[in-house]
Amino acid sequence: MPVAAVLLCVILALLAVFQLALVFGAPIGRFAWGGQHRVLPARLRIGSAVSVVIYAVIGAFALDRAEVIDVVPDAVSTVAMWIVFGYFVLGIGLNAISRSRAERVTMVPVCAVLALLSLLVALG
Template identity: 35%
Template structure:
């Protein structure tokens, strides 16, 4: 069961990476990210932040997969704990953002991802 939860976590992180790609290419979703400071497409600085977040979320997914014992990874267990910590911080930030659309969409998503990461790391 833990491997399945880790797989769902990693798949969600992949979806988040695709969301970031959409932001980079100008998707008008600025109010759903980065505090909702930009209506429509993000400016260059916001797109750079989106680009930097892509490897972070992908590494988080891989770290949780590895912690669940997914074949072929074998990363140190501490990487899973770091991934869980980053997910937890992201959860808090998405719940306290001034952007209501960001809170309503990403708050629950990140809460579920934190719970999934916690299940994997404590199994």
């Protein structure tokens, strides 16, 4: 599913830009980390920076599983994509219970699309 993998990477890249904006102090914290901070405190900025790295790793696994790139054995990318699928399904639930309406309305659909795309990639 190269198309699904590429779409997954595009959305992850957009999320990475969003997370980097949070890292650098953009006042959009209501969309992330429970929405309790307009500008994230240092510990959550670190979390946002880690998220960017996680998104890059997920993108690499997705592209590998879709055979766009070849960086890990097939068995690794297959298992990784099932884990990624579970991660995004979990993300749907966690975002759905957020105290922040902005986060719920924005991130639940984003996680749902990411879950669907990662499922398609995992199924190969």
